[in-house]
Amino acid sequence: MDIEIFILWASALIFISVLTSKLSDRFSLPALLLFLLVGILAGSEGLGGIYFDDPGLAKTIGVFALIFIIYYGGLDTPWKSVKPLLAPGLILATFGVLITAVTVGLFAVLILKFSLLEGLLLGSIVSSTDAAAVFSVLRSRRISLKGSLKSLLELESGSNDPMAVFLTIGVIGLLAGQNASGVQLLPLFVLNMGVGLLAGYLMARLGIFMINRVKLEYDGLYQVLIAALILLTYSVANFSRGNGFLAVYVLGLMMSRSAFIHKRQSVRFYEGVAWLMQIAMFLTLGLLVFPSQIKPIIGPGLLISAMLIFLGRPISVFLCLLPFRFQFKEKVLISWVGLRGAVPVILATFPLLAGVAQAHTIFNIVFFVVLTSVLVQGTSIPVVSKRLGLDIPFDRKKRYPLELDETEGIEASLNDLIVPYNSAAVGQPIASIDLPPQALIVLISRAEHFIIPTGSTVIEAGDVLLVLGKDSDFSQVQATLSKLREPEEKSS
């Protein structure tokens, strides 16, 4: 294709995709589904008539996009809320994925007359839930899930892709006869994950150190440096036989926990990059699909989808969460939020390129499974969570202007304290109290009303102060206000 024409098509399709995201809010369809539809419509069997049949290029775009999407998934993980859920989250992300892959695989052997390995390949490909799909549904659809469920689902979906990639590549290896037996996969798994983890960790330490030391002349170059760091992390892990996707996820996670120059811009920037990558990827995949080829597999596709949604996923969730204290209905909901997305479709291009016998059938089935999963589960999560009584009605989530979300770039939080009755500060204007300069009293709650303080506001006993500042500064404020009044002034 001529470059001028290519640019026209690419820009027009991306433009349309961005606009369709508005529809996703209105009609409560996950945005990624719409991107896919735009791709399909633009394809040779749709209105656009673009013929695209190059799984190699699709895979290249897919892997490249995935690196950035997974990095952003790590960067966007709210570490504080995720930390207490690390154990169940990681078990779901590893064993959970394995259990799903095996159950779906066995079922595929039964109904598609696949060989065991081909079945396992199909199972592995659809085994991971999709972070982008889960996030977009949980965030855009005005859904508030109770307690820690949301954090658990976000952690799981963000961190389970590496396992699916590992399984897929492993099974393709077995099919090609590279690995003699499945037993050899176990040490390979340990090596793959271990090296991935280590590479991500080391590259993050190194990268953050560099970013903070290098003192670049141009601010824009910092984001370029990070882009290089992300790709390099993937490569380093890959070439040392580790899992590149896991490494990139760990890198993102580490970056989100550390302070570095221009962090806030960086998070914004990579949010944009992640979106662009998602659109590019789904458009490509949409183009790669030929709806006419999907038709014949609708029957088995539906069976596999139903199997995944109603059996594979629930079995894996209930088994993995056995050691943890979750209610039955919570496990049902976690099972239901098992949306599949981009990763399976990208992984489905792997067997195409490896020349696996059933590759085309697998690709089309995977595509169909993703479609049904997003359509059925994605659109029904609000209803299901309501039925289970696990949603928080949206009107209860009314935002007060007094709230501060964990914000990148500000290490401060809002804390409150009650001014002790016999504090030396009582009766003093704020300006005359020796408070740490980095802490700010933003609001006073007194009797029935709120006061926005100024330097001349006089503190009263029993005032509740809302203080903005780091925890250490807050402690200092509290210590200052806890100084006792001189005994001779003490009134009874």
Next chain:
Amino acid sequence: MIAEYLVKEAIIPDLRSGDKAGVVREMVEALSKAGSVRDVDGTTEWLLEREKLGSTGIGQNIAVPHAKREDVKKLLVTVGLSARGIDFDALDGDPVNIVFLVLAPSDATGLHLKVLARIARLLKDKVFRNSLRSCKSAQDVFSTIKEEDERAV
């Protein structure tokens, strides 16, 4: 306005523990038995974490441990009394007899601040403090607070 958040079944007129950690746990357990709190360990830890930033013993033998938590559905207040006194690291070093424990949903900052201010204001009154101290049962505590709450509008 406090009475409507007060969990009557979780009021403890005679706290067993004599130290901060024990008392906080005892009160959270009472809330859990009343069906208001699910994660006893996590909630206790969270409240004690807040105490590390500075004690909520505000003098006059009173402490108001409080925290906001994501898994708290509605604002909860409970009260514990201790005749022998609790070591709460209060600023004046005096033992604490009256503990008001407040748990709020993490998105209810405004209400949380109001309730704290209300508690602090009611407890400023010496007569109220003394009548609270002399309560012998949970019902006593509840009606004493309710009365004062309605009186002091």
